[in-house]
Amino acid sequence: MTVLTDNPQSPFYEQLLCAVDKQLLHLQDARGKFLLDKVHERNMKYYIHNVVDKPWNNHLLLVIYVYSDNNADVGTIYNVIGNIHSRLKDIFDVFQLENMTEFDVETHMYQYLKGSYYQEHSDSKRKELLKWYRAVSYNKKKWITTKLNSSKQSYFDQYLFPMPSYDSRDFPFTKSATEQAHNTRKNETDVIVPLLPQIRAEGHFRWNQLNRLRQAFLKACEQAKKTNCPLPLEFHYDEPERIGERFYFRLWDKPAFALLHPDQFPSSSLKSAYKRIGAYSEDNNQYFVEFIKAECLEEDDEAEGLWFMELFEKGVIGQWFANATDEEIKQKRALLYSWGYGEEGKGRNPQPFSSRHKGVLATSTFISRYQHIAEGTLLDVEPLYAAVTFGLLAVDIFTTTGARLNELLQISNTRECIRKVKVENKLNYSFYAIPKGRDEVEPFYISEQTMKLIQLVAKLLKDHYGSEKIPSVKYRYSRSHLFPVPKPYFFQYHNNSFTEFTVWACLRFLLHGLNFESKEGKPVVIKTHLLRHAFATEAVQRQGLPIDIVAKILHQRDIGVTEYYAEPTPSQVAQSVSDLHDVISDYVDLDETVLRSPEELEKELEEYKQQVGVFNNVLGGTCVTAFVCPTKMQCLGCQAKVPQPEKKQELEEVIELSKDMEKRFTKMNLPVEVKKAKTMRKYARNELKEIELIEKYREEQKYEPHIQFDRR
Incomplete structure (x- = not known):
């Protein structure tokens, strides 16, 4: 690796100078960038506050380096080092160890995992330690072997965690903890899925x-x-x-x-x-x-x-x-x-x-x-108004795209992020963000309703700053090293971009008191990742989408048991996202800051028309799919259609028609056709319910209360 004479620019460098291995402190990646400069401040603050004076400080700092260099999520790194540090502290205390040379993974950790000590610790806590410890052992060894030359490999091997000879199959807690976590997540998701609209x-x-x-x-x-x-x-x-x-x-x-x-x-x-x-x-x-x-x-x-x-x-x-x-x-x-x-x-x-x-x-x-x-x-x-406005946009994006929190926070008022194409006077949108574990932006397809809410946030920010432009601010959340240049992010206020805590608080405030409960009567709190799970469950269980396509929509790499599925094409992904949109929208005027030049738009429109058909008015709404029809022109009940309150009468007529069809086909002894007529009526009624909700909150948006001032 190239050796540079400069020191890391991290604000934590001076605090670490006399506390950790100097060679580790000055370790660089293949491009000559100090690894310390790539570490998110959240993880460094935790490290300095909790780990720097412990016998395993160099071991965990190398862990942070490896995971940061592999573009791991900031929250993932935080969980890894927090879990391993806390359990090492417990083990060192109970066995009265003073340095890492005394630590024997085959004796000390094994005894802890067997439950010989800290009986009050849960199965989940022991399972998490073994999972992260083995992952860290493997990833550190692989990184050192592939990223460092032989001399550096020999030196930094001293900070490896030895791989244990045992794994999760050797302990009874694994099945218990896994089942408990799975059941909890499943129960919470089951509560939320049918209630997304x-x-x-x-x-x-x-x-x-x-x-x-x-x-x-x-x-x-x-x-x-x-x-x-x-x-x-x-x-x-x-x-x-x-x-x-x-x-x-x-x-x-x-x-x-x-x-x-x-x-x-x-x-x-x-x-x-x-x-x-x-x-x-x-x-x-x-x-x-x-x-x-x-x-x-x-x-x-x-x-x-x-x-x-x-x-x-x-x-x-x-x-x-x-x-x-x-x-x-x-x-x-x-x-x-x-x-x-x-x-x-x-x-x-x-x-x-x-x-x-x-x-x-x-x-x-x-x-x-x-x-x-x-x-x-x-x-x-x-x-309070700021909280509910940001919260409403977050709810919409989480439940209609399945995006992660870090992807949400990347949305900015730039033409590189917000993209659109116009087909037959209809604008279709997407935003581009870097998903977890990637280095390049990928598209997230959104609806007109989402764009309308983005514009609502834009107006809030312009009023707040008293400016026609949203100011550029520094990105402060996960993997901030990928976003060194300030941008006009939508999730910002008082010249600071949001962190996870702000989004969580906005969501909880907006949805507090809805009283979701599991079958066991336990309260279920809306969380960003729970909404992502609900989105995925809706897609697979209710819409019947293949898991590999859902993995693409969610921008996930590991689909495990679904490896036999064929790689979906970009058109399948875009079509499937359109299928899932359950929204109503009005026409949205974009800011001039994200509008493209007529030449760009015309060129893109021509390219787009070569790939897709024309958007048409259909029964009860407007078709919004940009690709091959997912239902073979069976528009009623199709999730690629945006229901429109203005077309409510069409759906009411369909319900009456289906009743007549059911009678006719019953007399003709055509049970399959009778079933189709009932399904038609069910879909039409569901769309009418959706329209009713939309009509109600649209009507209230226009409601202007008469304010009475009371004279004293």
Whole structure:
């Protein structure tokens, strides 16, 4: 390998200089790039905080190098080093080992795996150790053999983990742990799969509700500024008929809130609030609302209010345990466990609604500090609106493409990422991202509905930044070394791109309270990877797609038992994705920043027309498949069709026609044709249900509540 005199540029270099092997610290790849510079900061922070002073520090640093050089996912590397480090620490403690030369994998690890020690450890924990340890042993040896010259191989062999003579078949825990994990995942997936359309629809309904609150908030702010009326300004509005409730609020700003609660603020703060200086100046001021109550408009039932109110009322937003007493922590932890967030008995404080990102779901310091003195519940509206907007786009992409989290976060407002082609005045879209374990971008086919939501996020960002352009920011998640150049990523806010924690928090906030339960009665929490599993299950079990094609759609390399399947063509993959889209959309105008020149578009259109047919209006909707018809022109029930509410009457006529056909074929003793007629009716009714959901959230998008300002 080429030896360079320069040092690594990693910000962690100085901290490691005297703590690890210097040759290891300066190890380079085949292109002369320091391996340390390729390691994600998340994994280096974990290493420095937990591993650097342990006897196995050099061994694990080499593991990080090898997996990073092989383009392993950041989360995978984190899990590998975390698992091996934790178990080595246990083993060294129980056997009182002091260095790696004393460690004998055939004795010490074997005794642990047999259960001779730490009987309280689960079968899954032992299984994970053996799995990752053997994988690390193999991958490190292979990497050293193939990537280093003979002299370096001899030197770095000292940091290999010896391969054990035993494997998972030698221990009874393997089958037990595997079955338990499989059953858990299967049970959770079974709950989610049939509800994917409802999950998307509920996401839209909730975004609509938060958008109504935001519009009312902005109008109240405008009213306060225009009339110069004293705060608080009380207002209320009615929700749509589907909800049938009236919401009451107060509009505050910081000075007004302080001056009307004088016994809760020091005299210096009251003086600043009165003069509107310092922390209470115009530059530091903020408007916020106080949710007073919700009441039913017609029935005498108890109003539900905003779906997320209990999260604020129970005080579990953000790092809720920071200033809590031991009793409060105990109560809130039990509440979060009951909702399915975290595992009871682990002694940890779950943070399901901590975005770890400024301006997204996070409550301002002022509101957090003085929430307890308000009559109602204080809310920062803009961070909540940002959370549901990003959450809605994430739900849509996860459930219609099966994309991974790191692929979602790569979506940027660039022509290299967002691509389109126009056929017969219809735009068809895809985004390009680098999948897990790859180095080159691959296409992810998306619908017009997804593009509409991307444009919604684009508008949010432009309003937030007060600019017509989305700023370029540094990529901060998995394998960031592949994305060294800042880009205008859609998942960003306050000049920082998102990490996994922000997306998780947005999803949980948007979908909280839907109360999914397994057959055993255990709560099921929506997770990004669970949605990916649900997408795959929907594709294989409900749509009957071959597993090898699903593997291509999911951008997976290993299809295991499906190796006998033929390699699917790109047209099969694109066609299959179109089959799975279960969406309704309006025409979407793309930003000029992603529009191609007329020459490029014309050229691509001609190439496209040579490969595909013309998109046509079909029964109950519009065909969106770009390739060979998947149902041989049997359009009713085809997932390659976008149902349109405007064509609802056509489906209603089909239902009546199918009834007549069933009677005729029954008289003619044609049971197969009778079955076809029943199937036709079932498909038409299913599409009508989909259209009904779309009509409802479309109607609510247009609903503008009349805001009443209450004079004091």
